[in-house]
Amino acid sequence: MTATPPRLEIRHLKRRFGDRDVVNDVSLMIQPGHVTCLLGPSGCGKSTTLRMIAGVEMQDSGEIYVDGKLICDTVFRVPPERRHIGLMFQDFALFPHMTVADNVAFGLKDTREAKRARVEELLDKVGLIWAVDEYPHVLSGGEQQRIALARALAPRPRIMLMDEPFSGLDNRLRDDIRDETLSVLKEEDTAVLLVTHEPEEAMRMADEIALMRDGKIVQQGAPYNIYNAPVDKAAVGFFSDINVIRGKSKGALTETPFGQFLTPGLQDGEDVDIVIRPQHLKLDFDRGGKGPNPTATDGVAARGVVERARFMGYESLVEFRMDYDGSTLKATVPNVFLPAEGTPLWLTIRRDRCFVFPATE
Missing domain, CATH: 3.40.50.300 (P-loop containing nucleotide triphosphate hydrolases)
Incomplete structure (x- = not known):
């Protein structure tokens, strides 16, 4: 037929x-x-x-x-x-x-x-x-x-x-x-x-x-x-705002503020972009000031300091300066969440929502 x-x-x-x-x-x-x-x-x-x-x-x-x-x-x-x-x-x-x-x-x-x-x-x-x-x-x-x-x-x-x-x-x-x-x-x-x-x-x-x-x-x-x-x-x-965490591959692993990521297929010393959308960056309120504690789902927590928080109508957008390397990451939080500038908070990321690519400018 x-x-x-x-x-x-x-x-x-x-x-x-x-x-x-x-x-x-x-x-x-x-x-x-x-x-x-x-x-x-x-x-x-x-x-x-x-x-x-x-x-x-x-x-x-x-x-x-x-x-x-x-x-x-x-x-x-x-x-x-x-x-x-x-x-x-x-x-x-x-x-x-x-x-x-x-x-x-x-x-x-x-x-x-x-x-x-x-x-x-x-x-x-x-x-x-x-x-x-x-x-x-x-x-x-x-x-x-x-x-x-x-x-x-x-x-x-x-x-x-x-x-x-x-x-x-x-x-x-x-x-x-x-x-x-x-x-x-x-x-x-x-x-x-x-x-x-x-x-x-x-x-x-x-x-x-x-x-x-x-x-x-x-x-x-x-x-x-x-x-x-x-x-x-x-x-x-093209579909959303993104956070880009830059690192270097070594032995198929890349060190980041959130622990090591598997980066197979990349040469040692090659720059890596780990990309995550703001909605998949999570605030870990339970951690308080206790510091990092790896979990199976979200890996290691990293601390950031609030630089700016804005209410967007149905969610809040919070920008952090990360202690690890001084980079800026953005997180979206449902409803109204407007922490004061300078507030330290612990963050985790959804590893299953991260994308790993060879670094580009």
């Missing part, structure tokens, strides 16, 4: 501007009804990748397939309007002189009755059937975003490309619109490629994340795996 091809597949896409490889050997596959997120900092090649898939930018090399059929390489090219690909951007780009119904129906080539039926079906899905004969200026930003989604879905695209589509909305509204959008896209069984620089958005929406850096996909997988098994220090830091 022949396996069903992915809805979208790109193979070894490259795009060069001047002497810079903006997109360098990018490959990925997306199945119908699945959301893949291209996540990375500004300028890493995410939007250029999207434009090549849409057909508004030509790749220097590589191939693009839809449902197993080649739509573009460096010789053959299906025009953008025949690729069955929908587009959504930060700018909703609704036509102000057209009604909502006419905006949604803009790309349809059916009869008037069929257009109206499709428009009403989609407006009902996005909860805006009441606005069918209104004009865009009477709608809020969130409502206009939902109209833009309905317009993009109206021609029944096989693939939806979304470039930072929610960044123009305020935070509280953004969460609701993202969830509603995801629900509609899943119902339509559309393959989605979403571009964002926001890790929270990627974690919330994606079935799979492709983490991009300097034109390349450096790691790809389910959000849980990307977060909990990062490929390097930069990948850890």
Whole structure:
């Protein structure tokens, strides 16, 4: 039995501007009804990748397939309007002189009755059937975003490309619109490629994340795996604040304020970065002033002196100057915890939540 091809597949896409490889050997596959997120900092090649898939930018090399059929390489090219690909951007780009119904129906080539039926079906899905004969200026930003989604879905695209589509909305509204959008896209069984620089958005929406850096996909997988098994220090830091404990490997061990860490595979004398997120640095109130006492889970405690403490709304962020080497570490504590500057406290770390990498600057 022949396996069903992915809805979208790109193979070894490259795009060069001047002497810079903006997109360098990018490959990925997306199945119908699945959301893949291209996540990375500004300028890493995410939007250029999207434009090549849409057909508004030509790749220097590589191939693009839809449902197993080649739509573009460096010789053959299906025009953008025949690729069955929908587009959504930060700018909703609704036509102000057209009604909502006419905006949604803009790309349809059916009869008037069929257009109206499709428009009403989609407006009902996005909860805006009441606005069918209104004009865009009477709608809020969130409502206009939902109209833009309905317009993009109206021609029944096989693939939806979304470039930072929610960044123009305020935070509280953004969460609701993202969830509603995801629900509609899943119902339509559309393959989605979403571009964002926001890790929270990627974690919330994606079935799979492709983490991009300097034109390349450096790691790809389910959000849980990307977060909990990062490929390097930069990948850890892209999703959250980090603490970095620097040491030197000796005999596959590295000495730290929190005791020795196993660092196999590194040469003696090689610098090591032990990376831990602030939420996994724990305050050991039971220890008081008794000093270090190793435990199986958290290892050795180390003493630090509070430099600053801030309440962040649902947790407190406390910064410590460590006695061991004068380095600064940050810990997050649930609720309100605001110790005075200069307060000494003992800290432990979740060893099972630490990541060990060869040191980088």
